[in-house]
Amino acid sequence: MDLLLTEQQSLFAETAARLCLDHGGPRRLRALRAAGAEMDGEAWRAAVKAEWLATVVAEAHGGQGLGAFDLALSLEQAGRQLLMIPLVEAAAAAWTMSRAADMSRASGALADLLRGSRLIVPATEAASWRYGGRAAGLHYDHRDGVLDGSIPFVAYGRSADTFLVVIDAGARPVLAMVPRGDVSVVIEGNVDGSTSSKVTFAKVHVPAENVIATGAEARKLAVQMQEFLMLGAAAELAGLAAAALEVTLDYVKLRQQFGKPIGSFQVLQHRAVNGFIDIELNRSLVYRVLAAYDAGEHHPAMVSAAKARASRAALEITRAALQMHGAIGYTEEHDIGLYYKRAMVLAARYGGELSHAGAFSTLTHESAGAAA
Amino acid sequence: MGWDNTTLFVDDDPADRAFRAEVRDWIARNLPAELCNRSIRIDPPELKPWHRKLYERGWIAPHWPKDHGGMGATLTQQIILFEEISRVGAPTPYPHGLNFIGPLIIDAGTPAQKAKHLPPILTGETTWCQGYSEAGAGSDLASLATRAELDGDDLVVNGHKMWTTNGHFADWMFALVRTDPKAQPRHAGISMLLIDLTSPGITVKPIQTIKGDAEFAEEFFVDVRVPRENLLGALNDGWKVANRLLGSERFTTGHPRNAAVLLNKAREVAELTGAMREGGFLQKLATLEIELLAFSAYYRHAAALHGRNRAPFSMAPVIKIVGGELGQRASELLVEAAGGFGPLAGDLTVGNHAVNPAAEMFEMRRVTVGSGAVEIQRNIIAKRVLGLPS
Numbered sequence: 001m002d003l004l005l006t007e008q009q010s011l012f013a014e015t016a017a018r019l020c021l022d023h024g025g026p027r028r029l030r031a032l033r034a035a036g037a038e039m040d041g042e043a044w045r046a047a048v049k050a051e052w053l054a055t056v057v058a059e060a061h062g063g064q065g066l067g068a069f070d071l072a073l074s075l076e077q078a079g080r081q082l083l084m085i086p087l088v089e090a091a092a093a094a095w096t097m098s099r100a101a102d103m104s105r106a107s108g109a110l111a112d113l114l115r116g117s118r119l120i121v122p123a124t125e126a127a128s129w130r131y132g133g134r135a136a137g138l139h140y141d142h143r144d145g146v147l148d149g150s151i152p153f154v155a156y157g158r159s160a161d162t163f164l165v166v167i168d169a170g171a172r173p174v175l176a177m178v179p180r181g182d183v184s185v186v187i188e189g190n191v192d193g194s195t196s197s198k199v200t201f202a203k204v205h206v207p208a209e210n211v212i213a214t215g216a217e218a219r220k221l222a223v224q225m226q227e228f229l230m231l232g233a234a235a236e237l238a239g240l241a242a243a244a245l246e247v248t249l250d251y252v253k254l255r256q257q258f259g260k261p262i263g264s265f266q267v268l269q270h271r272a273v274n275g276f277i278d279i280e281l282n283r284s285l286v287y288r289v290l291a292a293y294d295a296g297e298h299h300p301a302m303v304s305a306a307k308a309r310a311s312r313a314a315l316e317i318t319r320a321a322l323q324m325h326g327a328i329g330y331t332e333e334h335d336i337g338l339y340y341k342r343a344m345v346l347a348a349r350y351g352g353e354l355s356h357a358g359a360f361s362t363l364t365h366e367s368a369g370a371a372a
Numbered sequence: 373m374g375w376d377n378t379t380l381f382v383d384d385d386p387a388d389r390a391f392r393a394e395v396r397d398w399i400a401r402n403l404p405a406e407l408c409n410r411s412i413r414i415d416p417p418e419l420k421p422w423h424r425k426l427y428e429r430g431w432i433a434p435h436w437p438k439d440h441g442g443m444g445a446t447l448t449q450q451i452i453l454f455e456e457i458s459r460v461g462a463p464t465p466y467p468h469g470l471n472f473i474g475p476l477i478i479d480a481g482t483p484a485q486k487a488k489h490l491p492p493i494l495t496g497e498t499t500w501c502q503g504y505s506e507a508g509a510g511s512d513l514a515s516l517a518t519r520a521e522l523d524g525d526d527l528v529v530n531g532h533k534m535w536t537t538n539g540h541f542a543d544w545m546f547a548l549v550r551t552d553p554k555a556q557p558r559h560a561g562i563s564m565l566l567i568d569l570t571s572p573g574i575t576v577k578p579i580q581t582i583k584g585d586a587e588f589a590e591e592f593f594v595d596v597r598v599p600r601e602n603l604l605g606a607l608n609d610g611w612k613v614a615n616r617l618l619g620s621e622r623f624t625t626g627h628p629r630n631a632a633v634l635l636n637k638a639r640e641v642a643e644l645t646g647a648m649r650e651g652g653f654l655q656k657l658a659t660l661e662i663e664l665l666a667f668s669a670y671y672r673h674a675a676a677l678h679g680r681n682r683a684p685f686s687m688a689p690v691i692k693i694v695g696g697e698l699g700q701r702a703s704e705l706l707v708e709a710a711g712g713f714g715p716l717a718g719d720l721t722v723g724n725h726a727v728n729p730a731a732e733m734f735e736m737r738r739v740t741v742g743s744g745a746v747e748i749q750r751n752i753i754a755k756r757v758l759g760l761p762s
Contacts, residue, residue: 001673002682249758264761269754270747276758277690281666288380288669301375305662354655361658364375 001280003287009070012055016074019046024081026335029342032084033193039159044085047074048116052087056095061107062114063098067294068228069287072235076283079239082342084194086156088232089121093164096122096175096225100212109162109177119159120177122225123199124166125151138201140167140174145207147178150200155349157185157197164212165201166222175218175225177210192341227303230350231290234310237346238282241314244339245275248321251336255326262324271320278313286310301363308356311347318343377632377661380668381455384676388448395456398429409461411719411728413585413735416466416499416541423465423496432494433470440478440486441494447623447678454624458633461725466538467624469493469500472617473546476564480605480613485566489544503533503547503567503591504614510535511748513548514559514611518593520549522600522607527551527565529573529596537742539589540578545569548610555608564610566602573597583734584717623675625743626695628668634702634732635660640722641729642709653709660701667694686757689749696739696746703729703736 005013023043032040047053055071057063071091078087094113097106097120112118125137138149147167154163160180167174178201186198213221249272252263262268289306292298318340322329329336347353383389402425407414426432434450436442443449457464474493477485492498509516518531529549536545545567555561569576573596578586605613638657642648674691677683707714710729719726740746754760 001670001684001687002677004676004680004682249760253759253761261761266751266754269758269760270750272758272760273750273753276686276753277694280686280690281663281670281694284670284673285666288672299375299379302379302665305665309662309666357655357658357662360662361654364658364661365654 001283003073003283005073009073012070013073013077015050016052016077017080019050020074020077020081020083022046024078024083026082026338029082029084029193029338036193038084038189038193038195039086039156040084043083045116047078047085047087048114051114053091053094053114056091057098057110057114061098061103062111063094067290068095068231069290069294072232072287072290075232075235076239076242079236079241079346080243082240082243082338086119086121086159088229088236089155090119092122092225092228092232093120095228096164096221097212099221099224100175101217102213105209106177106212118161119156120162120164121154121156121160122166122229123151123154123163123178124222124226124229125153125168138165138167140206142172142174145205145211147176147201147204147206150198152196152198153349154185154197154199155194157199158187158195163199164225166218166225172215173218173222174206174211175213175221176206177212178204178206190341190345192338192345194345223300226350227293227298227300230303230307230356231286231293233346233350234282234286234306235290237310237314237343238279238286240339240343240346241275241282241310241317242279244314244318244321244336244343245272245279247336247339248272248275248324252324268324271324275317275320278317282310282313299363301360304351304356304360304363307351308353308360311351311356312353314343315347315353377635377664378455378459378629378668380665380672381629383448383452385448388446388452391449392452392456395431395453396459399456399460399462402429403457403460403462407462409725409727410463411726411731412583413587414463416538419463419465420496422463426465427495432465432496433474435471436474436478436494440490447675451623451627451675454627455629458627458629461633464624465496466499468502468538468542468546469498471624472502473500473566476546476604476613476617479616482601484601485604489566498543499538499541501536501539501542501545501569501589503536503539503545505535506532507534511745514557514562516548516550516562518547518549519553520551520563520565520598522551523597525600526597527563527600527603529565529567529593529598531593532590533593534590535579535588535742536591537588539591540576540586542569545591546604548614551610552608559611561608562610563607564604564613565598566604567596567598568602571596571598581734582737583731587738623678623691625739626691628664628671628695628698630695630699630739631660631664631667631702634699634706634736635664637722637727637729637732638702638706638709641706641713641720641727644720644722645709645711645713647709647711653705656705656708660698660705663698663701667698670694684757686753689752692744693740693746693749696736699739700733700736703733707733 052074054063055066059065097110100106113120140147163178165178182204184200187195255262286306289302321336325336328334433442434445438444506516520527520529547565548562549565551563552561573594575592578589581587647653674687707729713720719728
């Protein structure tokens with residue numbers, strides 16, 4: 001549905017659609033998978049050149065001073081075209097680094113990130129921070145600045161040059177950059193060809209100049225960075241689900257059984273309509289929460305709502321898409337399976353439906369009342 | 373930060389915020405307390421004084437043009453009024469006059485029809501009902517069989533209308549009747565007729581609903597003479613006249629407020645029964661609250677687009693489907709939350725008010741059937757939005 005964009009935003013969305021169409025698509029994803037590449041270097045260079053990362057960085061720090069809402073216009077297109085680029089991750093890092101109170105330590109790395117010469121991705125396990133939980137995998141010695149432990153399920157661990165690490169060190173959390181050379185990375189392949197890495201820090205020394213924030217500031221930035229990652233993945237899922245439905249609609253209009261296109265059968269029509277409705281509501285929710293996020297007015301539960309729903313809807317829609325394709329949907333040959341696999345990865349990344357529904361429940365339970 | 377499941381109902385426009393504050397304050401001072409949180413519906417006669425009060429304040433028909441007695445207000449202001457009235461558990465005025473036939477008369481009526489019918493709709497003096505459905509014409513409305521034959525200056529009506537909300541309280545009915553039995557396609561032979569229900573030859577019988585009240589009625593017409601001047605629009609043009617309406621009515625019938633209120637009741641009842649400590653209940657509650665948030669975002673989005681004349685065709689059927697089905701699921705959770713109290717016929721006292729979970733659930737069965745079943749709405753989206761073949 002029409003997002004009531006400004007002229008500048010419309011132009012940006014159109015350009016993003018063109019770029020993603022040119023660089024993405026199922027065929028491109030297959031080629032990457034065959035080559036064992038988690039990331040599309042060519043598409044990424046194009047995205048960097050188009051200055052998408054600068055969208056979320058303030059003008060004073062070399063950016064355009066727009067927001068996550070604007071970036072999502074390109075994320076949605078990346079999702080539609082199954083683009084394998086670390087846009088959510090790098091943008092979350094850029095957003096966070098550019099908001100540090102003391103920019104002196106982050107500015108060089110941020111400039112590298114925006115230029116495309118250094119890929120920085122978040123390494124964070126403390127999603128549970130958002131509702132009072134604690135992460136347990138890392139130890140940090142404040143006196144010597146030594147980091148020990150590991151973080152699982154880091155995206156783009158194979159390609160990253162630097163990890164932006166969230167360290168939940170008791171009362172004094174730390175947000176720090178750790179170069180790839182200082183860590184060991186165990187890489188596992190996902191079903192869509194992307195990877196999921198376990199990043200291990202074996203008594204890594206983190207020099208003071210790599211610490212971006214500490215204490216309350218680090219906690220706040222880390223929470224916001226995690227929310228950024230969740231919303232970014234939700235926007236990508238929204239685009240992916242819409243594309244999967246379009247592929248399916250094209251198919252059911254053509255495929256004939258009983259002498260008619262199968263799209264004329266009411267059962268399939270209603271399944272398709274349910275997918276359409278899900279997509280419409282998803283987009284309204286994700287963009288509404290993004291706008292609130294940019295204004296600093298969102299309730300943390302809204303972020304979980306957006307990620308829970310985008311994850312659930314994308315999986316439901318891609319599963320329905322497979323079913324409506326019949327046997328061909330179960331083959332490696334047909335593209336619809338790629339959408340399903342990509343949806344699985346993005347749904348699980350930064351928390352799936354049930355973990356976010358649980359977070360939503362915790363975040364709303366205490367403060368809920370019969371206010372309506 | 374506190375959580376309120378109406379959090380997305382906030383107004384973006386400062387003028388809207390001010391209007392909401394004004395409405396809220398006025399309602400607090402003027403709404404009769406006995407109208408709030410009633411578990412059984414309030415029939416039109418009891419609602420008339422409240423209708424009259426809203427009329428006197430100038431707020432009864434915000435969406436009508438000013439020169440016909442409305443406020444010429446935006447859709448958003450109309451929604452705000454609806455939200456603020458239902459926020460305190462009070463009934464909104466019945467829509468058949470104000471939202472259905474009123475706008476159609478403004479749109480297609482003769483000067484005489486406007487002068488005769490619009491003022492008493494605004495004051496609440498006349499109660500209207502909608503005579504569309506018949507025993508054999510529900511989802512397939514174009515198959516309706518009640519016929520009206522020209523005889524001099526009159527149309528003579530014979531037939532049977534059914535599922536007419538407030539039919540047994542109404543003074544007037546706007547009815548779709550068959551005036552050309554041979555016309556093809558069938559909807560080309562239908563006219564819209566305004567029928568005075570005190571005319572000789574009409575018998576009205578209330579129908580008891582599953583909820584236990586008599587919301588609707590059936591009407592039998594035997595040689596009922598209706599003056600030709602009571603045709604709304606041209607002869608055989610009734611289908612077109614009726615279809616000009618469908619759309620904006622969804623904004624109040626499918627409002628997310630319905631589900632929000634039910635979920636808050638479910639929460640209150642769950643505190644009472646202990647369901648609030650059960651994982652299964654909490655999981656389901658979270659799922660529905662998330663759906664509500666998404667629907668509220670969609671609804672706001674749709675209203676903003678409607679205000680700029682940019683609303684997509686799919687908007688009305690989507691609101692109808694999601695608003696209805698979400699309301700149902702919320703009412704079912706309310707019954708679940710009540711545990712052993714769920715199937716009780718009588719009211720449950722929670723805090724200082726009464727809740728009847730079963731009645732709420734029965735009430736919600738209606739919303740996915742009335743004014744176009746959700747299955748029909750899905751057919752409409754499949755064909756007209758997704759372009760799927762017949």
